[in-house]
Amino acid sequence: MLNSFLAQYQAFLPNLNPQQVAALEGHLDLLERWNRTINLTAIKTREEAISKHLGESLFLAAHLPAGALNICDLGSGGGFPGIPAAIARPDCAFTLVESDVRKGVFLREASRKLPNVQVLTQRFEMVEGEFDWLISRAVALSKVSGGPICRSAAFLGSVELDSKKRTQAGQFGWETTPIPWNVMSFLSLGKRFT
Numbered sequence: 230m231l232n233s234f235l236a237q238y239q240a241f242l243p244n245l246n247p248q249q250v251a252a253l254e255g256h257l258d259l260l261e262r263w264n265r266t267i268n269l270t271a272i273k274t275r276e277e278a279i280s281k282h283l284g285e286s287l288f289l290a291a292h293l294p295a296g297a298l299n300i301c302d303l304g305s306g307g308g309f310p311g312i313p314a315a316i317a318r319p320d321c322a323f324t325l326v327e328s329d330v331r332k333g334v335f336l337r338e339a340s341r342k343l344p345n346v347q348v349l350t351q352r353f354e355m356v357e358g359e360f361d362w363l364i365s366r367a368v369a370l371s372k373v374s375g376g377p378i379c380r381s382a383a384f385l386g387s388v389e390l391d392s393k394k395r396t397q398a399g400q401f402g403w404e405t406t407p408i409p410w411n412v413m414s415f416l417s418l419g420k421r422f423t
Contacts, residue, residue, distance in 0.1 A: 270282065285310065286309045286366070293321070298320075300360060306332055308336055310383075323346045325340065326349045327349075333349075353376045367387075380420075381419060385415075
């Protein structure tokens, strides 16, 4: 199922080797098992998880610039978009930030074989430092204030971001790209105002 999705949308996704595809399948398997006891995602079918979670995360990864980047994933939950992006971009360092302790435990288990991933189980506002990119999926950036300094941002969701409010979202000028296979979702790419 994953291979057919990747083949169908190959033009929009990063090139993946067989080991990366196997790692993505492994993440989905682990997500399905853990989701039975911990609410990691409302999506229950593998087909929808591939299209919505994994595919959109890979679409985001394909839009990140080339080169080694330091990336912060806000509200990682079930590992999206951070884990698929980390699998697709082993040249980048990913910090997954999740305030829910049980989800943090899942993220540590899911990223155990990914040397380019670290997990922080704390509120985003408490994270210090600087990142090249802030990435997130379906987190209300309009309600987030504070946190580390991020030069650019990529957000997956179905709401329009407002650059005018003094929040995390308001620190960036946004350009929106629709997700080719899902008319209800888009990728917003943001550049920090200077």
